[in-house]
Amino acid sequence: MNSLWSVILATMVKDIRLEWRSKDALNSMLFFSLLVVVIFMFSFDPLAEESRHIVGGLVWVGFLFASVTSLNQTWARELRNQVLDAYRVSPAPANALFLAKALGNFIFVAVLEALMTPLFVIFYNVRVVGPAWQLLPIAILGTWALVVNGTFFAAMSLRTRSREIMLPLLLFPISIPAVVSMVAGTTAILTGEESAHFYTVLLLTYDVVFTTACLALFGMILHAE
Amino acid sequence: MNDPSTSIIIVNNVIKQFGRFAALRGVTAEFDAGQFHAILGENGAGKTTLLRALAGLAQPTRGEISIFGKSPREACREVGYMAHPSLLYDEMSGMENLRYFARLYGIAGDARCEEVIRAVGLDPELTRAVGQYSQGMRQRMSLARAILHDPRVLLLDEPFSSVDVQSARAMAALLKGMRDAGKTVFVITHQALLLEGVADEFVWMHAGQIVDRTASLARSGSSAGDVQ
Numbered sequence: 339m340n341s342l343w344s345v346i347l348a349t350m351v352k353d354i355r356l357e358w359r360s361k362d363a364l365n366s367m368l369f370f371s372l373l374v375v376v377i378f379m380f381s382f383d384p385l386a387e388e389s390r391h392i393v394g395g396l397v398w399v400g401f402l403f404a405s406v407t408s409l410n411q412t413w414a415r416e417l418r419n420q421v422l423d424a425y426r427v428s429p430a431p432a433n434a435l436f437l438a439k440a441l442g443n444f445i446f447v448a449v450l451e452a453l454m455t456p457l458f459v460i461f462y463n464v465r466v467v468g469p470a471w472q473l474l475p476i477a478i479l480g481t482w483a484l485v486v487n488g489t490f491f492a493a494m495s496l497r498t499r500s501r502e503i504m505l506p507l508l509l510f511p512i513s514i515p516a517v518v519s520m521v522a523g524t525t526a527i528l529t530g531e532e533s534a535h536f537y538t539v540l541l542l543t544y545d546v547v548f549t550t551a552c553l554a555l556f557g558m559i560l561h562a563e
Numbered sequence: 564m565n566d567p568s569t570s571i572i573i574v575n576n577v578i579k580q581f582g583r584f585a586a587l588r589g590v591t592a593e594f595d596a597g598q599f600h601a602i603l604g605e606n607g608a609g610k611t612t613l614l615r616a617l618a619g620l621a622q623p624t625r626g627e628i629s630i631f632g633k634s635p636r637e638a639c640r641e642v643g644y645m646a647h648p649s650l651l652y653d654e655m656s657g658m659e660n661l662r663y664f665a666r667l668y669g670i671a672g673d674a675r676c677e678e679v680i681r682a683v684g685l686d687p688e689l690t691r692a693v694g695q696y697s698q699g700m701r702q703r704m705s706l707a708r709a710i711l712h713d714p715r716v717l718l719l720d721e722p723f724s725s726v727d728v729q730s731a732r733a734m735a736a737l738l739k740g741m742r743d744a745g746k747t748v749f750v751i752t753h754q755a756l757l758l759e760g761v762a763d764e765f766v767w768m769h770a771g772q773i774v775d776r777t778a779s780l781a782r783s784g785s786s787a788g789d790v791q
Contacts, residue, residue, distance in 0.1 A: 341669055348666035352652070352659075359654045415652070424650040424708065427618050429639050430667040561636075563621060 345430045349438030354445070356415060363408035363446055370407060371454045374400035379461045389462040394524030397458050398517055402484060405447045406506055409488040412439050413496045425560075432557040436489065440552075443485040451477060467530030476523040476534060479541035483516035486545065490552040493559050516544050571596045571747060572617065572716070577626035579612050579771075586612040588771035589626070594749075596715070599742040601758045602751045604768035610751045611647070613768070614718045617749070618644040630716065640668070643714035647721050649705045653694030657704045658687050661711060668712040679707040684733060698725040706734065710741070717741065717748045723757060735761050755780055 357363055378396050416422040425435055458464065466473070488509050495504035523537030570593035579587040587609045594600060602610045615621040616628055619635030619642075630638040644650075651660045661676040670676075677687040683703040693701060702722060709717060717738070723731040731754065739761045742748050752758065755765065759780055767775040767782060775782055 344666055344669070348663055352655070352663045355659070356652060356654050418653065419651055420646060420648040421650050421652055423620055423644075423646060424664060425667065426620060427639055427642065427644045428664070428667040429669075561622075 342434050345434035346438045350442050353442040363411040366407040367404040367450045370404040375457050390528040393462045393464050395521045398520045405484050408446050409492040413492050432560045433553050436556040440486050440489040447481050468527040472527050472534050480520035482545050486549050569595050573629040575627045577623045580624045597745045598763045599748045600764050601762035602766045608768040609771040618718050641715045643709035643717045645705050645709040645719045649701045651693045683707045699730045702726050719750045723754050
């Protein structure tokens with residue numbers, strides 16, 4: 339157990355260090371999200387009341403698309419110089435690598451969300467009617483839902499020739515229940531028209547099921563030829 | 564043929580297919596502890612596939628490999644693997660790379676990392692990223708990564724490629740020292756002359772099979788092939 343956490347920590351620190359030096363994932367995510375905000379702003383000119391109904395969808399679709407660029411980068415750096423083979427020949431558990439990658443992606447996407455959310459609020463003139471604190475569990479559970487499946491499917495499409503296309507093809511359909519819950523939960527809180535409790539529980543269930551499935555299957559993905 | 568009772572590595576009728584192409588066609592061999600084996604053969608002979616199978620990176624389509632009585636993956640703590648690519652992160656320094664890989668083997672602290680970096684003739688204080696190293700330095704750092712956990716078996720795929728003659732000789736001497744310390748060393752090379760007087764055995768591969776095992780570079784009834 340101790341070794342599992344020390345490998346997770348070492349891999350996360352290594353990934354954050356590599357990202358800090360290259361800024362590949364963060365730059366592309368930020369640029370993409372900024373484009374989404376600006377394009378949607380010119381496409382719609384909603385009133386404050388309308389904003390509350392649509393901004394949940396805009397935010398989460400924007401984050402979903404942006405996170406794909408980060409998820410592809412995560413594994414791409416393991417392919418350069420075949421570094422992944424060094425992990426595969428080591429006694430380190432496969433799940434430690436998966437959890438480290440998923441947690442690392444969670445941090446990158448969370449940073450993106452922290453930077454982009456104020457822009458959404460300003461550009462779309464969003465005022466929260468419901469209990470604003472409930473946005474936090476929705477954001478945490480929703481982000482984990484995106485990155486846990488994204489990390490898994492990015493690893494799965496790692497050795498395919500067109501992995502940039504494969505990842506969204508695999509990830510988006512399976513993320514539909516999570517995205518629907520994230521959007522509906524966010525809209526419920528923004529408008530204050532209904533409770534977000536149901537969507538939070540749905541997201542929690544989704545996260546538990548898919549995290550368990552990914553952990554159970556990742557060893558096979560890592561050691562596949 | 565080696566005595567099976569002292570063999571630490573047993574390869575039993577291993578076949579490895581990639582689609583319809585057979586990279587290994589029924590390889591059977593036994594290898595003793597503390598020996599230096601140079602694996603020779605033309606491109607496509609199956610040398611790298613055999614080494615990857617021994618490292619647990621390629622699962623045989625048929626047949627079995629046993630290292631110290633375990634499967635290659637179970638025996639991973641006993642095996643050090645150096646591939647043709649460096650298996651290092653270009654954006655990090657040598658020390659940062661080794662520190663990370665040390666954690667994968669449960670090695671705490673920097674002492675062992677510094678020791679192996681010095682053993683391969685590099686400076687642990689070097690802060691340059693590996694991507695800015697010369698090819699020879701990268702090869703040596705790659706060797707440092709492979710020996711980091713003090714494995715009993717070393718599998719090295721072309722450690723002397725793109726390395727100048729002097730550095731290659733220094734690496735060969737280092738490997739000989741490891742053999743003398745009881746390690747079992749496998750080296751794939753196209754520069755076999757470097758290993759004359761160093762290797763205990765030359766293992767000749769052709770078309771996915773081991774076709775000969777000799778104590779010197781001279782082969783009976785056959786040319787030296789690609790030996791330079």
